[in-house]
Amino acid sequence: MKKTIGLLLLVLVLAIASSASAEVIKIGVFEPMTGPNAAGGEMTVEGIELALELRGEVLGRKVEIIVVDNKSDKVEAANAVSRLIEKDKVVAIIGSYGSSLSMAAGDIVNKAQVPTVGCSPTNPLVTLNNPYYFRVCFIDPFQGTVMANYAVNELGAKTAAVIQDVTQDYSVGLSKYFVDAFRELTGNQNSIVEMSSYNTGDQDFTAQLTNVKNKMPDIVFAPGNYGESALLIRQARELGIDVPFLGGDTWEAPEFLSIGGVAVEGAVFSTHFTSEAPVTEESEVFLAAYREKFGREANAFAALGYDAYMLILDVIEEAGSADSQAIRDGLAQTEGFVGATGVITLDANGDAVKSAVINQVDDGKFIYLTTVEPF
Amino acid sequence: MREKSKTHVTLIILVLTILGLFLANRYLDAYKIRIINLSGIYVTLGLSMNLINGMTGMFSLGHAGFMAIGAYTVGILTMPVSMKQMNFFMQPIVPFLANVEWGFLPALLAAGLIAALFGVLIGAPVLRLTDDYLAIATLGFAEIIRVVFTNTQSLTNGALGLKGIPNYTNTWWSWGVALVTMWFISFLMKGTYGKAFLAIREDEVAARAMGINLFKHKVMSFSFGCFFAGVAGGLMAALLGTIDPNMFRITLTFNILLIVVLGGLGKIGGTVIAAVVVTVMMEALRFLDESIDLGLVQIKGIPGMRMVVFSIILIFVVIVREKGFLKRTKGRELTYVKN
Numbered sequence: 049m050k051k052t053i054g055l056l057l058l059v060l061v062l063a064i065a066s067s068a069s070a071e072v073i074k075i076g077v078f079e080p081m082t083g084p085n086a087a088g089g090e091m092t093v094e095g096i097e098l099a100l101e102l103r104g105e106v107l108g109r110k111v112e113i114i115v116v117d118n119k120s121d122k123v124e125a126a127n128a129v130s131r132l133i134e135k136d137k138v139v140a141i142i143g144s145y146g147s148s149l150s151m152a153a154g155d156i157v158n159k160a161q162v163p164t165v166g167c168s169p170t171n172p173l174v175t176l177n178n179p180y181y182f183r184v185c186f187i188d189p190f191q192g193t194v195m196a197n198y199a200v201n202e203l204g205a206k207t208a209a210v211i212q213d214v215t216q217d218y219s220v221g222l223s224k225y226f227v228d229a230f231r232e233l234t235g236n237q238n239s240i241v242e243m244s245s246y247n248t249g250d251q252d253f254t255a256q257l258t259n260v261k262n263k264m265p266d267i268v269f270a271p272g273n274y275g276e277s278a279l280l281i282r283q284a285r286e287l288g289i290d291v292p293f294l295g296g297d298t299w300e301a302p303e304f305l306s307i308g309g310v311a312v313e314g315a316v317f318s319t320h321f322t323s324e325a326p327v328t329e330e331s332e333v334f335l336a337a338y339r340e341k342f343g344r345e346a347n348a349f350a351a352l353g354y355d356a357y358m359l360i361l362d363v364i365e366e367a368g369s370a371d372s373q374a375i376r377d378g379l380a381q382t383e384g385f386v387g388a389t390g391v392i393t394l395d396a397n398g399d400a401v402k403s404a405v406i407n408q409v410d411d412g413k414f415i416y417l418t419t420v421e422p423f
Numbered sequence: 424m425r426e427k428s429k430t431h432v433t434l435i436i437l438v439l440t441i442l443g444l445f446l447a448n449r450y451l452d453a454y455k456i457r458i459i460n461l462s463g464i465y466v467t468l469g470l471s472m473n474l475i476n477g478m479t480g481m482f483s484l485g486h487a488g489f490m491a492i493g494a495y496t497v498g499i500l501t502m503p504v505s506m507k508q509m510n511f512f513m514q515p516i517v518p519f520l521a522n523v524e525w526g527f528l529p530a531l532l533a534a535g536l537i538a539a540l541f542g543v544l545i546g547a548p549v550l551r552l553t554d555d556y557l558a559i560a561t562l563g564f565a566e567i568i569r570v571v572f573t574n575t576q577s578l579t580n581g582a583l584g585l586k587g588i589p590n591y592t593n594t595w596w597s598w599g600v601a602l603v604t605m606w607f608i609s610f611l612m613k614g615t616y617g618k619a620f621l622a623i624r625e626d627e628v629a630a631r632a633m634g635i636n637l638f639k640h641k642v643m644s645f646s647f648g649c650f651f652a653g654v655a656g657g658l659m660a661a662l663l664g665t666i667d668p669n670m671f672r673i674t675l676t677f678n679i680l681l682i683v684v685l686g687g688l689g690k691i692g693g694t695v696i697a698a699v700v701v702t703v704m705m706e707a708l709r710f711l712d713e714s715i716d717l718g719l720v721q722i723k724g725i726p727g728m729r730m731v732v733f734s735i736i737l738i739f740v741v742i743v744r745e746k747g748f749l750k751r752t753k754g755r756e757l758t759y760v761k762n
Contacts (some may be wrong), residue, residue, distance in 0.1 A: 081726030082727040128705060130454040133453070133454070135452075151586050155663070155665070214582060217581075217582040218581045221583065
């Protein structure tokens with residue numbers, strides 16, 4: 049008798065559980081929560097969680113996000129995504145910080161036909177030849193071109209030196225497109241006077257900087273991790289190189305300021321977003337909510353996570369269905385989506401065509417300089 | 424009589440594996456199949472490292488480097504021509520590789536052979552070192568490989584990595600290679616070469632006094648190990664479909680070393696079990712990262728919790744296992760441990 053009651057209870061519980069879960073729309077998130085990229089992954093998840101809090105329902109159904117850690121490791125990233133698809137049966141996926149981690153997921157989401165929206169992987173290869181991968185950030189070619197434009201048109205640079213981190217895909221990508229655009233804009237094939245490389249983890253850049261100093265460029269373009277870049281600029285100032293330093297979105301970190309100190313004053317970089325000058329109404333909503341929840345200013349990665357989530361929900365609402373195929377088709381047609389980081393239109397590759405923000409370090413803070421529209 | 428029953432056991436294991444794989448392919452989802460594939464690859468990696476470290480007693484930490492060689496060989500050789508053009512958008516690929524598109528088997532063999540060739544080239548000077556010095560030299564080599572691959576933009580696409588490597592790896596490939604490795608190493612260890620490897624592990628001076636050519640046997644063991652590391656690297660590349668130089672960091676070598684030590688230095692069966700257990704556990708413990716809902720109370724998940732628990736289990740296993748296994752392995756300690 050007891051057994052029967054027990055069984056009945058179990059069935060009842062299971063029935064309730066399953067009827068409740070049938071209503072829930074599951075969105076998977078795979079981000080590096082541990083390992084060397086953990087900081088970036090965590091910021092992105094903060095943004096996604098905030099978005100969930102603000103908008104936890106679509107089509108009258110509850111939304112659930114399932115966060116899995118990819119350990120900043122390619123093999124784990126593939127496992128994590130496979131798990132989201134097979135075990136958790138998610139309808140769409142958000143992730144990941146780090147292009148190489150996103151690429152590890154590419155084949156799996158393509159085969160399983162689950163649409164995936166990347167927040168900040170900027171390597172062009174991520175979405176290439178993959179109809180199920182999209183992203184809400186711009187790609188390296190665009191960022192490199194933007195900085196070359198800024199250098200030539202705003203700073204009036206005639207010559208430039210490039211110092212790249214050869215182990216980081218975005219640094220190599222940015223440099224390449226900066227060089228191409230700079231040569232074209234100046235109309236001078238020899239306008240890049242020096243091109244040198246270093247590796248992640250290097251501490252001493254005097255060899256590269258001495259070469260740069262001898263060539264006397266008008267500006268130095270040095271995209272790289274915030275730690276190495278800050279050290280590099282400090283050493284450059286010590287060597288007496290006083291030309292402007294330009295970089296990419298990775299510089300937007302408090303550590304860049306604390307390591308660089310006064311040396312990084314005046315450094316200019318392109319990024320996705322600024323908390324200072326809200327690009328859209330959505331940015332203001334996001335910024336206020338972020339401040340309230342976390343008690344500090346939001347950064348680009350949180351904003352991109354927020355946008356990725358909101359974009360998926362918008363698409364579900366528009367399509368009137370939370371079916372993976374419907375979401376993919378909806379995403380592919382995204383046009384003029386108003387997000388926290390700007391107005392996003394996805395091109396044929398699934399890459400966002402959107403404006404970039406240029407920030408400068410001034411008095412130990414990041415200040416907003418200008419917004420560059422996509423061409 | 425004993426030999427005969429051993430053959431029976433081998434046959435039974437073989438049949439059970441094939442049956443297991445057949446059933447797995449039929450009934451399991453893509454996620455579980457992926458874990459099975461990974462287990463197979465780690466079995467090959469564990470065994471190949473055990474041959475060098477456990478059976479011949481050379482403390483080598485270069486496995487990730489040899490895997491990288493294998494992975495890039497398979498990646499570049501099997502990738503369709505159109506995909507290559509897409510990948511190498513920064514700098515075109517070197518002309519002699521631009522139009523190659525090989526099948527999986529020849530590419531895997533090439534991966535193994537090139538890795539083994541590097542094994543011989545590196546081994547010849549480096550294997551004269553022993554103990555920690557050998558460890559440092561091989562570790563350095565693995566790092567050099569990674570740095571070279573990062574800088575050869577027109578050969579490996581540098582830091583951007585390769586994408587779109589055909590997913591040839593399935594359970595038959597991964598476990599087929601694992602079984603071949605198992606068979607080859609146990610065959611090798613039964614013969615005179617194996618005896619010579621063990622003799623070198625126990626005492627190099629005594630082995631030399633017995634007339635064993637130290638150099639020849641060390642290079643042989645090393646390059647066999649590298650061959651299988653290269654093949655496993657190739658399987659990994661085809662499983663993931665994308666590779667980049669940062670994958671092959673020293674942590675990868677340590678993962679394999681963990682399997683070797685856990686399974687028991689010099690033990691084939693132990694390595695196989697350890698490889699499967701470690702791979703499966705890392706995934707099975709994922710629930711620890713998630714939030715736990717106990718109805719009334721909700722415990723928010725802490726990412727990385729599974730690694731903490733995994734480490735605790737490891738420590739526990741090593742302590743218990745050492746007590747249980749020590750007697751049996753006594754007198755077969757590694758030279759570098761004994762000194």
